Amino acid sequence: MIEVTGITKRYGDTLAVDDLSFEVKPGQITGFLGPNGSGKSTTMRMIMGLDNPDAGQATINGKAYGGLGWPLREVGGLLEAKAIHPGRSALNHLWALAQTNDIPRSRVDEVLEVVGLTSVARKRVGTFSLGMGQRLGIAAALLGDPSVLLFDEPINGLDPEGIRWVRNLLKGLGKEGRTVFVSSHLMSEMALTADHLVVIGRGRLIAEMPVSEFIAQSSQQFVRVRTNQPNELREALQSTEATVVEEEDGALSVSDLSAEEVGDIALIRQIVIHELSPQLASLEEAFMELTHDSVDYRGESGLSADTDFENKNGRLTPAGK
Amino acid sequence: MTLITSTIPAPAGPHYRPAGVLRSEWTKIRSVRSTTWTLVATIGITIGIGVLATSTEASRWTHASLADRLTFDPTSLSLAGLLFGQLAIGILGVLVISAEYGTGTIRASLAAIPNRPLFLAAKAAVFTAVALIVGEIVSFGAFFIGQSILGGSAPHAMLGQAGVLRAVAGGGLYLAVLGLFALGLASIIRHTAGAISAFVGVLLIFPLITQALPSSIRDVIGKFEPATIGNAMTSVNTHLQGGAIPAFSPWVGLAVLCGYAAAVLGIGGWLMVRRDA
Ligand SMILES: Nc1ncnc2c1ncn2[C@@H]1O[C@H](COP(=O)(O)OP(=O)(O)OP(=O)(O)O)[C@@H](O)[C@H]1O
Numbered sequence: 001m002i003e004v005t006g007i008t009k010r011y012g013d014t015l016a017v018d019d020l021s022f023e024v025k026p027g028q029i030t031g032f033l034g035p036n037g038s039g040k041s042t043t044m045r046m047i048m049g050l051d052n053p054d055a056g057q058a059t060i061n062g063k064a065y066g067g068l069g070w071p072l073r074e075v076g077g078l079l080e081a082k083a084i085h086p087g088r089s090a091l092n093h094l095w096a097l098a099q100t101n102d103i104p105r106s107r108v109d110e111v112l113e114v115v116g117l118t119s120v121a122r123k124r125v126g127t128f129s130l131g132m133g134q135r136l137g138i139a140a141a142l143l144g145d146p147s148v149l150l151f152d153e154p155i156n157g158l159d160p161e162g163i164r165w166v167r168n169l170l171k172g173l174g175k176e177g178r179t180v181f182v183s184s185h186l187m188s189e190m191a192l193t194a195d196h197l198v199v200i201g202r203g204r205l206i207a208e209m210p211v212s213e214f215i216a217q218s219s220q221q222f223v224r225v226r227t228n229q230p231n232e233l234r235e236a237l238q239s240t241e242a243t244v245v246e247e248e249d250g251a252l253s254v255s256d257l258s259a260e261e262v263g264d265i266a267l268i269r270q271i272v273i274h275e276l277s278p279q280l281a282s283l284e285e286a287f288m289e290l291t292h293d294s295v296d297y298r299g300e301s302g303l304s305a306d307t308d309f310e311n312k313n314g315r316l317t318p319a320g321k
Numbered sequence: 322m323t324l325i326t327s328t329i330p331a332p333a334g335p336h337y338r339p340a341g342v343l344r345s346e347w348t349k350i351r352s353v354r355s356t357t358w359t360l361v362a363t364i365g366i367t368i369g370i371g372v373l374a375t376s377t378e379a380s381r382w383t384h385a386s387l388a389d390r391l392t393f394d395p396t397s398l399s400l401a402g403l404l405f406g407q408l409a410i411g412i413l414g415v416l417v418i419s420a421e422y423g424t425g426t427i428r429a430s431l432a433a434i435p436n437r438p439l440f441l442a443a444k445a446a447v448f449t450a451v452a453l454i455v456g457e458i459v460s461f462g463a464f465f466i467g468q469s470i471l472g473g474s475a476p477h478a479m480l481g482q483a484g485v486l487r488a489v490a491g492g493g494l495y496l497a498v499l500g501l502f503a504l505g506l507a508s509i510i511r512h513t514a515g516a517i518s519a520f521v522g523v524l525l526i527f528p529l530i531t532q533a534l535p536s537s538i539r540d541v542i543g544k545f546e547p548a549t550i551g552n553a554m555t556s557v558n559t560h561l562q563g564g565a566i567p568a569f570s571p572w573v574g575l576a577v578l579c580g581y582a583a584a585v586l587g588i589g590g591w592l593m594v595r596r597d598a
């Protein structure tokens with residue numbers, strides 16, 4: 001359980017985090033979303049007791065980070081990609097951390113095994129790829145078998161295989177009842193992994209809700225239908241005042257009607273349909289919509305939401321949600 | 322995929338302990354190459370310069386003036402390299418802290434040990450132990466090698482003579498405390514290049530500036546310079562040595578040096594608690 005209450009952080013003239021409050025509950029994955037520079041990393045550093053907040057506080061299982069008896073056994077954090085001495089081996093890096101919290105050497109070998117770095121354990125970290133560095137950071141987070149885990153952009157630098165591995169790992173950790181808090185600036189990624197969302201923009205809380213609610217609420221639903229009589233079907237659908245848009249591949253996108261209604265209308269008109277599927281608008285689009293105001297509020301012309309999020313035109317159907 | 326369900330044994334006691342932090346710092350200092358390099362450099366420079374100085378003196382002893390012969394301190398001469406070796410050990414002292422900041426490991430370290438003064442103290446303790454052991458080895462090594470070089474043609478010292486053991490052991494102490502001072506500077510400055518510059522500035526450039534001052538001021542300030550203190554600590558004939566600059570007695574000098582180290586470490590620790598990691 002992580003509780004953040006009215007936390008505020010200022011760097012010179014930059015208000016990085018502005019009176020932010022939220023909770024991260026155990027047994028689920030909470031996604032921490034926000035555009036670049038919205039204060040996600042800063043918030044995570046304050047939770048981990050690394051940066052001092054100017055106001056407010058963060059507690060972990062009811063205690064401030066500095067008050068934890070065995071910090072690594074209670075909290076694991078992956079904060080920066082490859083922030084590890086390049087001259088030290090992966091093994092020695094983990095062993096030095098383990099020793100501070102009386103974690104046995106066998107556990108170091110175990111987490112190296114979990115992240116798949118056993119064969120390079122004795123190599124200098126400087127020779128590691130970004131993805132290997134990221135895995136080592138995850139190993140460090142898991143070292144003390146903590147009940148609370150924070151991951152700042154854990155999929156950074158990972159290949160598709162690595163991304164899937166992190167997803168499964170996060171889900172596994174959540175299922176074990178741990179508190180998992182993971183930041184990302186990709187809504188699509190969070191839709192696949194997270195159960196709950198904390199969305200911030202310019203250091204302020206924008207939304208805190210279950211992922212399913214976010215999808216239901218902010219995604220525009222529409223129905224995709226394909227036929228070899230598009231003009232007839234379009235005419236029939238438009239007569240019900242539905243909005244119909246022809247897509248590049250010739251399929252029709254129908255808003256304001258359910259898939260059942262579209263199917264019924266096609267049957268009545270005896271139009272053969274080849275595909276009929278309910279769709280969600282891109283979650284990235286919905287997310288941009290949500291954070292749009294906070295991005296505008298910056299008044300920084302160079303930083304538009306468009307450049308911040310990948311995959312913005314990709315439409316996707318959230319799997320398993 | 323393997324998951325991390327295995328449990329690790331519960332810790333003894335309610336809180337992480339200094340012993341674990343010390344062990345961790347020992348693992349850290351012995352697991353990077355820069356430690357080896359700086360220690361090898363400390364040994365090589367100190368002994369190398371000692372060899373050079375003593376062999377030069379040995380070869381020209383027969384031509385030396387009476388004044389030179391009267392003030393000749395074979396112990397001090399064989400330890401002359403310490404004033405250069407201190408730069409190498411100082412770099413290690415700096416790196417022990419600055420490498421953590423430079424690479425970002427500091428965040429992992431402080432997440433494991435939120436008690437920052439304890440973290441800094443453990444680092445300082447482990448470094449001091451390493452520097453003291455290496456410092457004494459280097460000091461005694463330079464002494465014995467230097468004396469054997471002087472032995473044939475010039476007067477040489479033996480450990481049993483008055484003040485010699487104190488001067489040779491003092492050489493190791495001097496190295497360790499100076500290294501600790503460098504570590505303290507790094508805890509304030511946090512950047513490798515900046516901290517090394519500050520350390521070198523204090524040791525080499527500061528004396529050059531004071532040289533330019535009128536002698537009344539120079540005599541007062543000069544006493545507090547690490548090089549002056551080091552010179553006195555590693556000399557047997559302290560009252561004869563140089564004579565140009567008055568110096569603290571060896572033990573008072575050591576106390577002053579320890580005061581410097583304590584001051585920078587204290588400021589560093591105070592800042593560390595207040596600053597963001
Ligand atoms: N140490 C620092 N000193 C000065 N400014 C900082 C510091 N850390 C963060 N900032 C500023 O605070 C703001 C929030 O940064 P932060 O890194 O927390 O954002 P973020 O949400 O993690 O962004 P990203 O998605 O790019 O990782 C930014 O304007 C950033 O420039």
Ligand SMILES: [Mg+2]
Nearest residue numbers: 040041042152
């Ligand atoms: Mg960030």
